[in-house]
Amino acid sequence: MQLKHYTHLFTENKIKWRPLAAIIFNDMRKRKNNFTLTEYLFCTILLIIIFIISTCLGSVNIPFSEIGDVILSLLNIKDEASITYYSILVHVRIPRIICVALEGAALSLCGAGMQGLLRNPLADGSTLGVSAGASLGAILAIAFGFNFSFFIGDTTMIMAMIGAYLSLMLILSIAYKLDYSLATNTIILVGVIFSMFASSIMSLLITFANDKVNNIIFWTMGSLSGADYMDALALLIATTICGAVILKHADELNAFAIGEENARNIGVDIRKTKLMILVFVSILIGVCVSIAGTIGFVGLVIPHITRMVFGPNHKRVLPASLFFGASFLMLTDLISRTLFSPRELPLGVITSLIGSVVFVYIFYKSREVK
């Protein structure tokens, strides 16, 4: 009775004038079938604001007014920008922040996709051991000096992708053997064990490949401090292609989240859908890891938060995860750059710190409700 009383307050539009935030919030709360235009607009504006803030702040604070000058000189209209600001922004900060945003978007999308497919709110690249597998692939390439390249992406990137895909297949097949129904705990357990296995191999490689230690350590920590425009381009292409494939499967992910048997009954091609999503998720995680190393917990926490705000429908959760993931990782990157400025903290360390605390909080809250 009490609950009904409150919902009635929300649904009835007695107040004619409402602040913008309330409109947007109400819009989000309504269970719609698609991501609406207002929501796209709101999220894009939010993204741009965060982007501008994080380009301004850092070890060198650049006044907001200077950004206009830099953009103008970039477009060859007016040449008034100071050289220092220009080179900091164009050569260091902008490529890095673009990479950070794309990385956050891609990792959250992968997390959301896997959580739907495996019907498991704890699934994510880092908890399933896929990121560890990708790092292992990349480190193998560095330690043994593999060298082959395709028209896009270098050896480490391709090895990271192969590592991600093979480890995902290995983990899932072991889990299938142990437990046919692919229950939550089995997958997580196997994933954790695989992560330990992968990290022990990595330690082994580090002890034997003394001369490349610095290079290898980078992959285990997760950082984007040296990112350039080529990295951004690779991430953009991977995120666009894999993102399009995953977004296209929103209906199928809904069906999987409701139940695999049910998905089969309503006409979803189970094997094809599973394979498509797993392959494209591992490609995307492989690219992400090969550029930034392991950035944990983003793919776990962001889909959780979006599901709390937007409901479980993947047609809304997937695009929302893209935006929220990008915003979250840009803010985290800002913290990692400014907290102990000029010293910089590795991005993966901060996300794991924030992510694990937030995750425990979410878990606790959800238990409290039940």
Add this chain to the structure above:
Amino acid sequence: MIKVNNLSVQYFDKKILDNVSFEAGKRDWLMIVGPNGAGKSTIVNALSKAAPYTGDILLKGKNINDMKAMEQAQVMGVLRQNHNVAYSFTVEDIIKLGRYAYRKKMFESYGNDESEKVEKAIELTGLKELRHQSVLTLSGGELQRTFLAQLFAQDPEILLLDEPTNHLDLVYQKQIFALVNRWIHENDCCVISIVHDLSLARKYGNKAILLDQGKLVRSGNIKKVFNKEDLDNVYKMDVHKWMKDLYNSWDND
């Protein structure tokens, strides 16, 4: 409508189903009965391509091996006995997904009659009040009605029910059987269901197959199948007497 020839299912060297054949046509309600471990659920698994099998399964004259998942779902729908939804989807979300098989791939859009079919299914199953509620808050009976509504929205010509009222109380049991019965006669469907309660099977079915340890004991008209000799043999007890005893216990108050 549906014709099954020499269906066999084997796990390793154990035969779970051995040369089972049966068929059902329009407005038929075929009951699959038999004791636990007779292979009833295996038939449903084979029909929904969830288990490897040998033999032929023909839906409207077409082998299901030649049908795509979507095409098969337009002809045959399945209602399971247990549902384990992972996230808090609403009742309406789940019912709407029943129209998945009619999705046009290119634009991810559905036919014009989509919302009409969904509304009809919601109305028939009496879920109007609950349509925006999360399925995690529903009772077992309400959840089963939700998935029945999904099946109605899917609108297949062959309905496959795997013990649809196994853990439901009498009210829901009656509700669901009455709903399906009405649906068959309104839409010229064909229903195949596994039922443990022989009285229920007898009341609603017109055809039956009796299974024992993977083998077909008898098939055909339900009255012929439910003869004293076969039932007593399969269940190893006097079934008719037990049913009458149960019924008579109401008079002894």
